[in-house]
Amino acid sequence: MIRDFLKLAFSKGAQLLGNPPQTFVCLAYHRVTSTHTDCHFNPHFIPLSTLRDHLQYINRACNVLPLDEIMHRLTIGARLYRWPTALCFHGGYPEHLSSVAPICSHDRIPAIFFVPLPNAETGIRPWYDTLNHLLPHSSHAQKEIVNFLSKHSGSTLANSPPDLQEIQRLVAHLRSDAKSAFAALTAELAKDELDKSSQAVLSIDQLLALRATGMLIGAQIPPEAYLATTTALEIRRLLEQSASILNRIDPNLPFIVAYAPTLTIQHIGDSLHSIFRELGVLCALTNLRGPNVASTDPYLLRTITPPNERSASLAQRLSSAFISAHWIRH
Numbered sequence: 001m002i003r004d005f006l007k008l009a010f011s012k013g014a015q016l017l018g019n020p021p022q023t024f025v026c027l028a029y030h031r032v033t034s035t036h037t038d039c040h041f042n043p044h045f046i047p048l049s050t051l052r053d054h055l056q057y058i059n060r061a062c063n064v065l066p067l068d069e070i071m072h073r074l075t076i077g078a079r080l081y082r083w084p085t086a087l088c089f090h091g092g093y094p095e096h097l098s099s100v101a102p103i104c105s106h107d108r109i110p111a112i113f114f115v116p117l118p119n120a121e122t123g124i125r126p127w128y129d130t131l132n133h134l135l136p137h138s139s140h141a142q143k144e145i146v147n148f149l150s151k152h153s154g155s156t157l158a159n160s161p162p163d164l165q166e167i168q169r170l171v172a173h174l175r176s177d178a179k180s181a182f183a184a185l186t187a188e189l190a191k192d193e194l195d196k197s198s199q200a201v202l203s204i205d206q207l208l209a210l211r212a213t214g215m216l217i218g219a220q221i222p223p224e225a226y227l228a229t230t231t232a233l234e235i236r237r238l239l240e241q242s243a244s245i246l247n248r249i250d251p252n253l254p255f256i257v258a259y260a261p262t263l264t265i266q267h268i269g270d271s272l273h274s275i276f277r278e279l280g281v282l283c284a285l286t287n288l289r290g291p292n293v294a295s296t297d298p299y300l301l302r303t304i305t306p307p308n309e310r311s312a313s314l315a316q317r318l319s320s321a322f323i324s325a326h327w328i329r330h
Contacts, residue, residue, distance in 0.1 A: 002054045006061065010083055024070060024084035026285060027058070028258075031132070032095045048099055058085060059109050066110040066216060068254040071283055087111040088285065090220060090258055091129070092120060092201040097210050105213045112216035114258040114285075115202055117245040118238060119222055125200035126222065127183055130190045131167060141189045148185055152178040168260075204245070211250050218285075219246060221259040232271035239279055258285040 010025065030044040032051050046054075058064060062085040065073075070086055073079075087104075089096050092115030104111045119126050134141035145167070146157050153170045171182060202210065211217055219242035221235065239257065246253050257276065276284055 002057050003061070006058070006083065006085075024080050024086065025062075026067075026086045026088060028088045028090055028285070029100075030090050031093050032089075032100055034095075048095075051100070052103065055103060055107065055109060058087070059107055064109055067112050067218075067256060068216065068282060069110075071254075088114060088218075088258070090114045091126075092116055092220065093129075094202060094206070097202055097206050101210055101213045101215055104215060110215070112218050112256060113210060114218040114220040114256075115207065116220045116222040117242040119201045120204055120207060121241075121245060123201075123203065125190065127186050128168070129200040130186045134186070134189055135167075138189075144185065144189060148182060152182075204249070207249050211253070216256070217246065217249060217253060218256040218258055219243070221257065232275065235272065236275050236279070239275060239281075243279060254282045255280055256283055256285070257281050260286065 006025070029046060029051065031046075032048050033045050034048055062083040063081055064085050064087055065080075067086045067088070070080065070084065087109065089100055089111060092113070096113050100111075101113070103109070116126055131145075135145070149167065149170050150156055152174055155170055157166055157170070171179060174182065207217055219239065221242075222238060242257075243255055246255065259272075273284075
């Protein structure tokens with residue numbers, strides 16, 4: 001599956017971009033689970049057994065490089081050979097340290113792990129992780145969330161139970177007051193439904209351990225920023241806080257940022273790249289969605305999520321337009 005997916009990605013990229021030496025793929029993984037069950041709820045989740053197969057093939061077939069090295073090579077005009085690939089893991093999940101980093105370290109596969117660093121410092125569970133836990137396992141939470149979104153979005157959720165992508169799509173288009181109310185609802189449901197001892201995001205001490213394995217750590221703009229009327233100044237403060245935390249983990253870490261594309265459809269979209277430049281961000285990653293993201297922005301990399309069992313057939317039918325938006329040209 002991953003072989004066909006990568007062949008499609010690189011062949012489409014070569015057709016569209018004329019096979020320039022500056023072309024590479026940025027693969028973005030998210031949560032890694034011990035079973036296949038949760039993958040039916042969120043197609044971005046992937047079982048550990050499937051990830052092992054992916055990494056084995058990627059390490060053999062691709063030229064996997066650290067993201068900061070790729071950016072350096074692009075800057076000096078050096079060539080990138082043999083399916084150049086950057087490997088990313090998003091969300092700061094505990095499984096990234098316990099399961100993923102040991103595999104990457106053992107097989108000498110460089111990767112960058114993006115973490116909502118303010119959440120890592122406070123221990124507050126990100127709202128999307130709350131949904132990850134609530135929706136597959138609580139019929140009461142499902143009912144409350146479906147009723148809320150049906151009332152405030154004017155849309156009926158197609159899937160039962162609803163999947164996270166469908167919910168994110170509806171939440172992204174809610175009015176700011178409804179987004180705040182939705183955040184409050186998920187927090188209230190979490191009080192009753194979630195095990196308080198369960199960990200949602202890596203702690204600072206765990207990030208130090210992750211960095212000790214040689215892996216890069218990046219700053220993921222905290223997901224709570226998407227559920228309120230967030231100003232450019234507030235985003236700047238979040239990024240400054242993230243930069244400070246990264247500096248405490250390792251002053252030599254490059255400042256690399258990942259963010260959800262829903263930020264780009266808010267009023268701060270045009271200010272975001274100016275903030276990146278002012279704060280010395282090496283590059284920023286997002287995925288395809290978001291009409292205000294310019295495909296030629298030199299600071300921006302598009303990520304593409306490898307398929308799990310649920311999304312395999314969809315991935316094999318990716319259109320040229322979809323693939324082209326996930327590549328960068330300098």
